[in-house]
Structures are given as structure tokens and as C-alpha cells.
Amino acid sequence: MRAFDYHRAADSEQAIRVAAGYDAARYLGGGTNLVDLMREHIEQPATLIDITALSQGITETTAGGLLIGAGVTNSALAADHRVRQRYPMLARALLSGASAQIRNMATVGGNVLQRTRCVYFYDTAAHCNKREPGAGCDALEGFNRNHAILGASPACVSVHPSDMSVALVALDARVHLEGPAGKRTMAFVDFHRLPGERPDIETELAPHELITAIELPALPLAARSTYRKVRDRASYAFALVSVAAAVEVTNGIVSDVRLALGGVAHKPWRAIKAEQAMVGQPATDATLEAATEAELAEARPLRDNGFKIELARRVMVSVLTELMGERS
Ligand SMILES: Cc1cc2nc3c(=O)[nH]c(=O)nc-3n(C[C@H](O)[C@H](O)[C@H](O)COP(=O)(O)OP(=O)(O)OC[C@H]3O[C@@H](n4cnc5c(N)ncnc54)[C@H](O)[C@@H]3O)c2cc1C
Numbered sequence: 001m002r003a004f005d006y007h008r009a010a011d012s013e014q015a016i017r018v019a020a021g022y023d024a025a026r027y028l029g030g031g032t033n034l035v036d037l038m039r040e041h042i043e044q045p046a047t048l049i050d051i052t053a054l055s056q057g058i059t060e061t062t063a064g065g066l067l068i069g070a071g072v073t074n075s076a077l078a079a080d081h082r083v084r085q086r087y088p089m090l091a092r093a094l095l096s097g098a099s100a101q102i103r104n105m106a107t108v109g110g111n112v113l114q115r116t117r118c119v120y121f122y123d124t125a126a127h128c129n130k131r132e133p134g135a136g137c138d139a140l141e142g143f144n145r146n147h148a149i150l151g152a153s154p155a156c157v158s159v160h161p162s163d164m165s166v167a168l169v170a171l172d173a174r175v176h177l178e179g180p181a182g183k184r185t186m187a188f189v190d191f192h193r194l195p196g197e198r199p200d201i202e203t204e205l206a207p208h209e210l211i212t213a214i215e216l217p218a219l220p221l222a223a224r225s226t227y228r229k230v231r232d233r234a235s236y237a238f239a240l241v242s243v244a245a246a247v248e249v250t251n252g253i254v255s256d257v258r259l260a261l262g263g264v265a266h267k268p269w270r271a272i273k274a275e276q277a278m279v280g281q282p283a284t285d286a287t288l289e290a291a292t293e294a295e296l297a298e299a300r301p302l303r304d305n306g307f308k309i310e311l312a313r314r315v316m317v318s319v320l321t322e323l324m325g326e327r328s
């Protein structure tokens with residue numbers, strides 16, 4: 001690991017001011033991803049700005065939602081009684097990720113900004129457009145079992161690894177940002193980018209901008225939502241496919257639904273087409289089949305991951321059937 005400076009910021013203003021003095025500054029949350037990347041010589045920041053002192057609270061918003069500080073740990077968020085009761089898909093997504101020790105360190109801001117787990121990205125001898133723009137992509141013709149089936153480009157076929165982000169997309173969360181140009185918020189679904197020709201640019205974050213909080217809206221149907229993750233081992237593994245879902249059925253008709261997929265795309269994937277195909281339709285198997293068909297029609301398998309299309313279809317159907325059964 002190369003030598004670096006270390007600063008501990010007392011608040012967001014100080015963190016941004018210190019960061020602005022360096023080209024190669026990185027904010028440090030729990031360090032569970034960033035420090036690994038530094039050890040592997042993939043990230044080589046000149047300066048780390050420790051932001052764990054910032055915003056560790058979870059508070060009620062006036063609109064009936066929750067405001068989650070970026071420094072809240074994954075463990076604390078999963079254990080919060082309001083999250084467990086009002087947004088169980090989020091608590092389950094968090095608990096399905098990593099190990100208890102890592103969740104105790106990992107922060108909300110760091111979790112949504114963790115880098116891909118593509119093996120070629122971690123291998124500095126491999127060609128990777130995300131690490132080095134223009135270098136090529138060894139995953140295209142290489143071992144690509146874990147890679148994307150939706151929204152990929154010839155420049156990059158990696159998937160986003162965060163479980164929490166899948167739930168946040170389904171819940172219509174907003175992300176609160178603060179940087180040299182001031183404060184702003186945006187829909188979480190717009191925060192991560194598809195790879196296009198620049199897979200190295202992964203989010204809409206501006207230089208030196210911080211995530212300060214995530215806001216969950218009041219969403220009554222989320223109280224009986226769920227998250228299901230399919231992976232190679234029962235624990236300590238990233239998703240092959242995951243589904244975050246909430247559904248409302250009124251008099252046998254789907255009146256509202258929130259659906260998102262993980263493990264299938266460069267960003268947490270909101271399944272808008274499936275949602276549109278369900279709302280106003282009878283809560284039946286035929287509706288679910290049509291919805292998954294609509295969502296996966298544009299799926300493009302690579303050499304090793306065609307199974308993900310059928311897996312995504314089955315997990316969506318299974319989760320939605322279970323939720324609709326509870327609600328009809
Ligand atoms: C063995 C292992 C298994 C794992 N399994 C899973 C899994 O199954 N599912 C899953 O979702 N995750 C998994 N993870 C990833 C883990 O959840 C992430 O490493 C963790 O959430 C990152 O949070 P952190 O606070 O440690 O981030 P850090 O490592 O501190 O930071 C990550 C990135 O975010 C930036 N950053 C951090 N906070 C902010 C902020 N507030 N504003 C702007 N930038 C910021 C940093 O500069 C850095 O670029 C696993 C990790 C390991 C090591």
C-alpha cells in the first residue's frame with residue numbers, strides 16, 4: 001500500500017473543504033471496500049478523509065419517512081425498529097450482505113458507493129475499462145458467470161454489488177448530497193449510471209461531493225415487503241440475482257407494486273416494465289408471467305450467465321406470488 005495522508009473531519013463542511021485541496025482525495029467510511037482496493041493498488045488516494053464522525057442518526061421526516069445519516073452502520077440500520085417494521089425489505093437486504101463484522105463497520109454512504117466485484121477489475125494484470133478507460137474488458141470473452149444481463153455495454157458487463165441499494169431503488173429513496181457547489185438531493189434510482197462508454201464513471205456524484213443522508217419516503221405498502229437473494233453459498237457471497245418487492249392487492253387487482261433486481265446490471269435495477277405490466281391487472285399467475293416477460297425481454301446473456309434470465313424470472317414470480325398471497 002502506498003503512503004497517504006489521513007484527516008478526520010468533524011462535519012461535512014470540513015470534509016469537503018479538506019477534500020477540495022487534493023485531486024486524489026477519498027472519503028473514508030468503514031473502509032471495508034476502500035482499504036481492500038488500496039491494498040490491491042486499484043485505488044491510490046493521496047489523502048483519506050475519515051467521515052465516520054458525520055451524521056450517524058436515523059430521524060423521522062415531517063413527511064412520515066426516515067432520514068438516515070450516511071455514517072449509520074449497516075448493522076445499526078438493519079436493527080432499527082422503524083426500518084424493520086416499516087421497510088422490512090431494507091432490513092433483509094442489509095442482513096443478507098457480507099458478515100456481521102463487516103456490517104458493523106460498513107456505512108450507508110460506503111455501501112452504495114462500493115465498487116464492483118468483477119474479478120478482472122481486481123486483477124491489475126487484466127484489461128479493464130472501469131479501472132483504466134480504453135484498456136478493454138477481459139470479462140467479455142472471459143469468465144462472466146456473475147456478470148450483467150441487463151443494461152450492459154461492450155465497454156463493461158459488471159454488476160453493482162450492493163444489496164442495500166436494490167431495496168433503496170425499490171423504496172423510491174432519495175439521496176442527499178453536499179459538495180463544493182452546495183447541497184442537493186436526487187432520486188436514488190438516478191444516482192448510479194449504466195456503463196455506456198465510460199464505466200469508470202459510476203454515479204452522478206460531482207468531484208469532492210459527499211453523500212450526507214438517504215431519505216426513505218412514507219410508503220405504507222413497504223411494511224410487508226421482502227428481499228430475496230440467490231447466491232452460490234448460504235452466506236458471505238454476493239447476489240447472482242436478488243429481488244426487492246412490495247405489492248398491494250385490492251379486490252383481487254394489483255393496485256401498487258415496487259420491484260427491483262440486484263446482480264443483473266451495472267446499477268441496482270428498478271423493474272419499471274414489470275411494475276407497469278402489473279398495476280391494474282388481476283393478481284394472477286398470468287399477470288406475473290406477463291410482467292417478468294416484459295422486464296426480461298431485453299436481457300442479453302453472456303457466454304456463462306444465460307441461467308440468470310430464468311433465475312431472475314423465477315425469483316420474481318416466487319417473491320411476488322408470496323406477497324400477493326399474503327395480501328389478497
Ligand atoms: C468479504 C466481503 C463480503 C461482502 N459481501 C457483501 C454483500 O453480500 N452485499 C453487499 O451489499 N456488500 C457486501 N460487501 C461489501 C460491503 O458491504 C462494503 O464493503 C461496505 O458496505 C462499504 O462500506 P464502507 O463504509 O466500509 O465503505 P468504504 O470502504 O469506506 O468506502 C467505499 C467507497 O465509498 C466512498 N464513500 C464512503 N462514504 C462516503 C460518503 N458518505 N460520501 C461519499 N463517498 C463516500 C469511499 O470514498 C469509497 O470510494 C462485502 C464485503 C466484503 C469484504
Ligand code: SF4
Binds near residue numbers: 118130131
Ligand atoms: S466487466 Fe467492467 S469491471 Fe469487469 S473487466 Fe470489464 S470493464 Fe472491467
